[in-house]
Amino acid sequence: xxxxxxxxxxxxxxxxxxxxxxxxxxxxxxxxxxxxxxxxxxxxxxxxxxxxxxxxxxxxxxxxxxxxxxxxxxxxxxxxxxxxxxxxxxxxxxxxxxxxxxxxxxxxxxxxxxxxxxxxxxxxxxxxxxxxxxxxxxxxxxxxxxxxxxxxxxxxxxxxxxxxxxxxxxxxxxxxxxxxxxxxxxxxxxxxxxxxxxxxxxxxxxxxxxxxxxxxxxxxxxxxxxxxxxxxxxxxxxxxxxxxxxxxxxxxxxxxxxxxxxxxxxxxxxxxxxxxxxxxxxxxxxxxxxxxxxxxxxxxxxxxxxxxxxxxxxxxxxxxxxxxxxxxxxxxxxxxxxxxxxxxxxxxxxxxxxxxx
Amino acid sequence: xxxxxxxxxxxxxxxxxxxxxxxxxxxxxxxxxxxxxxxxxxxxxxxxxxxxxxxxxxxxxxxxxxxxxxxxxxxxxxxxxxxxxxxxxxxxxxxxxxxxxxxxxxxxxxxxxxxxxxxxxxxxxxxxxxxxxxxxxxxxxxxxxxxxxxxxxxxxxxxxxxxxxxxxxxxxxxxxxxxxxxxxxxxxxxxxxxxxxxxxxxxxxxxxxxxxxxxxxxxxxxxxxxxxxxxxxxxxxxxxxxxxxxxxxxxxxxxxxxxxxxxxxxxxxxxxxxxxxxxxxxxxxxxxxxxxxxxxxxxxxxxxxxxxxxxxxxxxxxxxxxxxxxxxxxxxxxxxxxxxxxxxxxxxxxxxxxxxx
DNA sequence: CTGAAAGCGCTAACAA
DNA sequence: TTGTTAGCGCTTTCAG
Numbered sequence: 001x002x003x004x005x006x007x008x009x010x011x012x013x014x015x016x017x018x019x020x021x022x023x024x025x026x027x028x029x030x031x032x033x034x035x036x037x038x039x040x041x042x043x044x045x046x047x048x049x050x051x052x053x054x055x056x057x058x059x060x061x062x063x064x065x066x067x068x069x070x071x072x073x074x075x076x077x078x079x080x081x082x083x084x085x086x087x088x089x090x091x092x093x094x095x096x097x098x099x100x101x102x103x104x105x106x107x108x109x110x111x112x113x114x115x116x117x118x119x120x121x122x123x124x125x126x127x128x129x130x131x132x133x134x135x136x137x138x139x140x141x142x143x144x145x146x147x148x149x150x151x152x153x154x155x156x157x158x159x160x161x162x163x164x165x166x167x168x169x170x171x172x173x174x175x176x177x178x179x180x181x182x183x184x185x186x187x188x189x190x191x192x193x194x195x196x197x198x199x200x201x202x203x204x205x206x207x208x209x210x211x212x213x214x215x216x217x218x219x220x221x222x223x224x225x226x227x228x229x230x231x232x233x234x235x236x237x238x239x240x241x242x243x244x245x246x247x248x249x250x251x252x253x254x255x256x257x258x259x260x261x262x263x264x265x266x267x268x269x270x271x272x273x274x275x276x277x278x279x280x281x282x283x284x285x286x287x288x289x290x291x292x293x294x295x296x297x298x299x300x301x302x303x304x305x306x307x308x309x310x311x312x313x314x315x316x317x318x319x320x321x322x323x324x325x326x327x328x329x330x331x332x333x334x335x336x337x338x339x340x341x342x343x344x345x346x347x348x349x350x351x352x353x354x355x356x357x
Numbered sequence: 358x359x360x361x362x363x364x365x366x367x368x369x370x371x372x373x374x375x376x377x378x379x380x381x382x383x384x385x386x387x388x389x390x391x392x393x394x395x396x397x398x399x400x401x402x403x404x405x406x407x408x409x410x411x412x413x414x415x416x417x418x419x420x421x422x423x424x425x426x427x428x429x430x431x432x433x434x435x436x437x438x439x440x441x442x443x444x445x446x447x448x449x450x451x452x453x454x455x456x457x458x459x460x461x462x463x464x465x466x467x468x469x470x471x472x473x474x475x476x477x478x479x480x481x482x483x484x485x486x487x488x489x490x491x492x493x494x495x496x497x498x499x500x501x502x503x504x505x506x507x508x509x510x511x512x513x514x515x516x517x518x519x520x521x522x523x524x525x526x527x528x529x530x531x532x533x534x535x536x537x538x539x540x541x542x543x544x545x546x547x548x549x550x551x552x553x554x555x556x557x558x559x560x561x562x563x564x565x566x567x568x569x570x571x572x573x574x575x576x577x578x579x580x581x582x583x584x585x586x587x588x589x590x591x592x593x594x595x596x597x598x599x600x601x602x603x604x605x606x607x608x609x610x611x612x613x614x615x616x617x618x619x620x621x622x623x624x625x626x627x628x629x630x631x632x633x634x635x636x637x638x639x640x641x642x643x644x645x646x647x648x649x650x651x652x653x654x655x656x657x658x659x660x661x662x663x664x665x666x667x668x669x670x671x672x673x674x675x676x677x678x679x680x681x682x683x684x685x686x687x688x689x690x691x692x693x694x695x696x697x698x699x700x701x702x703x704x705x706x707x708x709x710x711x712x713x714x
Numbered sequence: 715c716t717g718a719a720a721g722c723g724c725t726a727a728c729a730a
Numbered sequence: 731t732t733g734t735t736a737g738c739g740c741t742t743t744c745a746g
Contacts, residue, residue, distance in 0.1 A: 001470065003723060014733045019725060026726095029731060049473040050410035051723030054738045059407060061453070068439050078435050082425050085454045094453045094473065096418070097442045113358065115739090116406040116451065224640045250637065257643035280607065283581045284641075286614035360739060371717045376741060383742095386715060408739030411722050472723090 002043035011039035022047060061094045062307060063120035065108065065131065068099040074222075074249050075278045076294050077123065080145055083300025084121055091308050093118075105130035112138030119307045121145060121300075125156075127193035143307040143319065145299060146195050151320065155310065157303040159276060160322035161196060164292050165203035166210075167327050168245050168273045171290070173211050176336035177243040177271060180213065181234040183227070183255060185248055187219040196276070200247055216241075220251045227254020235262070242336045247275040256285060267334035274332075276325055287331025295323040359400035368396035379404060418451045419664060420477035422465065422488065425456035431579075431606050432635045433651050434480065437502055440657025441478055448665050450475075462487035469495030476664045478502060478657075482513075484550035500664040500676065502656060503552050508677065512667065514660040516633060517679035518553060521649050522560035523567075524684050525602050525630045528647070530568050533693035534600040534628060537570065538591040540584070540612060542605055544576040553633070557604055573598075577608045584611020592619070599693045604632040613642055624691035631689075633682055644688025652680040 008015045013032055020026045021036045028036075039045070053059040064084055066077070073081070081097070088095040096117070100107050102124065108131045111117065119141030122131060127149045135142045144156035172180055182204045184190065185197040201217055208215035216238055220230035230251060234241060244259075246252050252274050256266065264270045266287065274282065274291040282289040306319035365372045370389055377383045378393045385393075396402075410416040421441055423434070430438070438454070445452040453474070457464050459481065465488045468474065476498030479488060484506045492499045493510075501513035529537055539561045541547065542554040558574055565572035573595055577587035587608060591598060601616075603609050609631050613623065621627045623644060631639065631648045639646040663676035 001472065005723080015724080016726080016734075017732060020732090023725075027731065032732080044470070046467060046470040046472075048411075048723050049471045050407055050416060051472075051738090052725080053407035054405075054411050054740085055723075055725040057725095057738075064454075068443060073435050073439060078430050081438075081454070082430060082456075085456055086425060089456050094455070096451045097421075097438070097454050098451070099439075099442055099446050110403060113401070113403040114406045115358065115403075115408075223637070253641040260643060280580070284610040286617060288581075362739080372740080373718080373742080374716060377716090380741075384715065389716080405739050408722090409741080411724085412739075412741040414722075414741095 001048070002045045004045075004047070006043055007036065007039045007045050010043065011035045057115075058118055058311075059094075059116055060092065061096055061117055062088055062304070062311075063096045063098050063111065063117040064123065065098050065100045065111075065120055066123040067101045069101075075281055076249065076276060076296060079278065079294070079296030080123060080300035080303075083297030083302075084304040085300075086297070087301040087304035087308070091305075093308065095304075100131065102126050102129055102131060105134040109134040109138060112140045118311050119143075121303050121307055125195060127195055127198060141307060141310045143303045143310070145303050149193075153318065155306055155319040157299055157306065157319070157321050157323065159196070159294060159299070160324045161199040161276075162203040162206075163322075164275055164325040165200050165245075166207045167325075168275055168292055169204070169207035169211070171327060171329070171333065172243045172245065172271060172273060173213070175243075175271065175333060178211075178213055178336070179238050179241045180208070180216075180243040180245055181238055181241050182215065182217045183220050183230045183234065183244060183246040183248060183251060184217055185219065186221050186226070190219060196247065200275070204245070220246075220248055222248055222250040224250065224254035224257065227251030227256075228258040229254075231255045231258040231262075241270065243271040243273070243333075245273050245275065249274070249277055249281055252277070252281075252289070253285070266332050269337055271333040271336070279328065282328065282330060285332075290330045290333040291328055292325035293328050294325050299323055358405070359402045361402075361404070363400055364393065364396045364402050367400065368393045414472075415475055415668075416451075416473055417449065418453055418474055419445055419661070419668075420453045420455050420468065420474040421480065422455050422457045422468075422477055423480040424458045426458075432638055433606065433633060433653060436635065436651070436653030437480060437657035437660075440654030440659075441661040442657075443654070444658040444661035444665070448662075450665065452661075457488065459483050459486055459488060462491040466491040466495060469497045475668050476500075478660050478664055482552065484552055484555060498664060498667045500660045500667070502660050506550075510675065512663055512676040514656055514663065514676070514678045514680065516553070516651060516656070517681045518556040519560040519563075520679075521632055521682040522557050522602075523564045524682075525632055525649055526561070526564035526568070528684060528686070528690065529600045529602065529628060529630060530570070532600075532628065532690060535568075535570055535693070536595050536598045537565070537573075537600040537602055538595055538598050539572065539574045540577050540587045540591065540601060540603040540605060540608060541574055542576065543578050543583070547576060553604065557632070561602070577603075577605055579605055579607040581607065581611035581614065584608030584613075585615040586611075588612045588615040588619075598627065600628040600630070600690075602630050602632065606631070606634055606638055609634070609638075609646070610642070623689050626694055628690040628693070636685065639685070639687060642689075647687045647690040648685055649682035650685050651682050656680060 004015050004018050008018045021033050085095045121143050123145045125144045125146035147156050147158050190197045205215045218230045218234050220226045274289045276294040277291040282291040361372050361375050365375045442452045478500050480502045482501045482503035504513050504515050547554045562572045575587045575590050577583045631646045633651040634648040639648040
């Protein structure tokens, strides 16, 4: 490993000159610059990251802090990670993945004071999240994916759940649906103050109220089995429901499976909308799911870019941004079945509706 | 940020003593040790990661190098990442996620010579992968997830594709199936020497030969649409097929969808086995998929542990390990339909099968 | 068992 | 436009 001294000697300049052509923090004559550059190339020189970090107090490492439970990451969270990683990499930063549960702010505090991170992106933020305070106390530049309850003085990027729910409900109501059930995340997630679960719940109530409809919400475990149970509960509570709204990539398949088992055709008898879903997942089933596609990788990228801007430029403004999910109509939604009618549309030419386009 | 000097002063010892209680590289009397520890606690001291790295030439950072194309990661790859991250974190190492295409060994070389990584895990290894050579030249401890063609002198952890395919084929043959079609990854992946695709292809040919059956393989794009096309191609080539073997988490849903559209019941008419699949995915559909469950997170964890052992202990042995996928029989496989029989099982109790449409 | 001091490879004053 | 040099905070000889 060639060092800066080697380069300096070979280019017949001082180390500081070499350093300055590297950092560009002071003017260098074209002649010496090229001499230095040549020397570097000839020696295959690469600046030592640790030495740089120590001397400059900037590691060029950013952290991505995320809880990683046994279940692993869903498609949406994975997209955040890859988006953030790509953005960091593109800007010449390294991205450290740190598994840190929302429950242990102490681990976060330790990480923050080690001087390894120039800044961090915090994922899966809870409405009341101790990690945020720990990070702020450490004075570490910070961007959230998700939001705490009080966001004053914080930078965040999040999905616009309110708008997403409203759009979903409007779509269904526009098709004539009135008995719509919302399948949310688990009761424990809601109780824990998991933002997406809490915000969609509230938005659903509001959206239904706007249409003077009664909001029925069912909590569901994040699994196919949970989805089946949820659908059963939904039908028990609203036997003549015509539409299911869900925000649970894992449960959605159980919901569809249970509908099939019960002989309720999609979308003939029941329309299904999946919120915060990736197109890949939506296309997995037949008919493909009408969905509100999550911004996915874009969210991770935007969060990372906001953080890097904060690191490069002088701190300054907070970046607060909500990204909408975009409605993509596929085959799983259709006009509501006529209010009375026999149970099930068995007589309809089932093959007739040409779902996906 | 308190430094070591502060701690030393407060504990009335020299900096070196503080350092030694931290690293444990030389005996310290119990008395001074506790004095130092107290001083640290009182000051909330955390050793500076960069300074440590510079002085010790060990960053305690390991890299996870992976290609990250637009599509993002599948469930299996995500599991590798989380497994590796957890293992690194548990051992007190930081894990840097670096997106590095198989196509740019130069980027790898640059990363390797920056002195940021104590070692790296390389994912999605191609049979002929320039990154491996780049890493070896840089003298960086290295563990692969996947394998190159020639593995002498290399450490790797990989799925035992040969065994996996044999087990899958044996399962189907044991159920009486003889016309089995294998749906592999895309033709371009196979051509590029993507290990899983190449190895399963060869293993499938061998497994079928062992049973004196003709191996028919169809290449499929990694998408639901690709799966539909693949199933169509399969039926075109083997109209009376009774079983489909697939190793393509994305295509499998298209395959199932197309089977449903063609009125072929699963498993009544056609049995389906999905290889290298996570249980979550297998449970997504109805009937749930008989699958060879991939070791997932375990693979990432084992690879990382092998790397860390290499870093801690004196280099030494290569770790070469193949992990089996375990056969989990669910609802998508059953006895082969009788060799002649009418087209389709129209007379069967239709309620039994899942027609999700 | 403990201290003093020489770096690790770089950045950034300070000085020319 | 360039050189000299004092650190950055720690590890690790070398001495006691």
